[in-house]
Amino acid sequence: KAGVTQTPRYLIKTRGQQVTLSCSPISGHRSVSWYQQTPGQGLQFLFEYFSETQRNKGNFPGRFSGRQFSNSRSEMNVSTLELGDSALYLCASRDSYYEQYFGPGTRLTVT
């Protein structure tokens, strides 16, 4: 099976702009989670989507949002970008078991 894919792999944006990141889970996986990874805070949970519904949300401001489509693909949106949003954004998918499989990530740089 193909792994989790994320697009784009690299992105440079300016403060105040918004950005949309995309994630395609492993075929058959219905749960998609998003994480932010920074050198200072490590890996932090953003939110999880299952069957197009958000099931859990981490401690991030409302500027961070997401959605999931009927084919389980997911998008994450960050509005009004701040310098501190520069990070590696990781998507992970799982099936009915608990193991999550991560994609390669999208490296977002905010200038």
Place this chain on the structure above:
Amino acid sequence: EDQVTQSPEALRLQEGESSSLNCSYTVSGLRGLFWYRQDPGKGPEFLFTLYSAGEEKEKERLKATLTKKESFLHITAPKPEDSATYLCAVQVVGTGTASKLTFGTGTRLQVTL
């Protein structure tokens, strides 16, 4: 609040020199503990899941163990290709928490010839 602490932060080993990485956790109720390997610029690669104290899992030169307070990742006779950051994460019991992992900050392992 759920907490995961990994030690050491960094570890340098010579090829063939076995060692252990530690992951201690404080959670309200553990559903599972996960080990991942992450290479620079890549996403974490799943290694092991442990669910109950006393459980052990092995894969090649790696062996993961779990107690009620901590987990160890034992690396036997490491090779340079084992160099990576090893991440520990916990999943707690609760409604809608099945995908929420709380990660430690990782151990950066370097294996030299």
